[in-house]
Amino acid sequence: AQSVTQLDSQVPVFEEAPVELRCNYSSSVSVYLFWYVQYPNQGLQLLLKYLSGSTLVESINGFEAEFNKSQTSFHLRKPSVHISDTAEYFCAVSEMDSSYKLIFGSGTRLLVRP
Amino acid sequence: GAGVSQTPSNKVTEKGKYVELRCDPISGHTALYWYRQSLGQGPEFLIYFQGTGAADDSGLPNDRFFAVRPEGSVSTLKIQRTERGDSAVYLCASSLIWGDEQYFGPGTRLTVT
Numbered sequence: 138a139q140s141v142t143q144l145d146s147q148v149p150v151f152e153e154a155p156v157e158l159r160c161n162y163s164s165s166v167s168v169y170l171f172w173y174v175q176y177p178n179q180g181l182q183l184l185l186k187y188l189s190g191s192t193l194v195e196s197i198n199g200f201e202a203e204f205n206k207s208q209t210s211f212h213l214r215k216p217s218v219h220i221s222d223t224a225e226y227f228c229a230v231s232e233m234d235s236s237y238k239l240i241f242g243s244g245t246r247l248l249v250r251p
Numbered sequence: 252g253a254g255v256s257q258t259p260s261n262k263v264t265e266k267g268k269y270v271e272l273r274c275d276p277i278s279g280h281t282a283l284y285w286y287r288q289s290l291g292q293g294p295e296f297l298i299y300f301q302g303t304g305a306a307d308d309s310g311l312p313n314d315r316f317f318a319v320r321p322e323g324s325v326s327t328l329k330i331q332r333t334e335r336g337d338s339a340v341y342l343c344a345s346s347l348i349w350g351d352e353q354y355f356g357p358g359t360r361l362t363v364t
């Protein structure tokens with residue numbers, strides 16, 4: 138069965154510092170990988186996704202994630218965070234033959250301090 | 252355009268009561284999904300509709316939970332004989348077609364007292 142592990146429940150960081158949110162997954166088949174973000178009092182929004190091709194994917198607001206098959210990881214990084222990046226971040230996977238079913242990690246709260 | 256909407260935004264009910272949670276997907280989206288998010292956890296898949304039919308209901312926890320989508324648009328999640336453990340945020344999502352990007356609604360926070 139698939140599972141997603143986000144070991145860090147909360148990551149505090151100062152504004153303009155770099156950040157990495159860790160995500161590891163377990164699956165016996167090929168997967169698609171996603172990062173979702175939930176801003177305070179808002180619904181989940183897709184931040185970026187890996188389906189195939191280049192293992193490095195980027196979002197429009199400066200986040201990037203790299204699919205590492207050997208380490209079964211899909212860590213999210215940003216070189217310089219803003220106060221507005223404060224949110225809950227969820228990593229998710231889906232199997233290629235049942236891609237409608239997202240399996241989520243427990244989330245990481247990114248807290249950006251001035 | 253309008254996103255996925257869910258009503259009510261909050262629902263408080265007593266143990267043993269019946270509740271209905273409504274989801275209005277984005278217009279034209281054929282696929283609809285329900286998830287449940289317990290406190291401190293990520294969303295957990297419940298059921299997936301393709302059109303009017305439930306294509307996968309493997310995530311429904313037991314037979315007290317049931318969902319319908321009679322006209323292929325609005326969906327209702329129904330919970331009978333509610334228990335305190337059912338307290339959670341129930342999320343609905345929709346996508347244009349099977350496997351496409353899922354757009355989530357704001358959720359319904361259900362509290363069973």
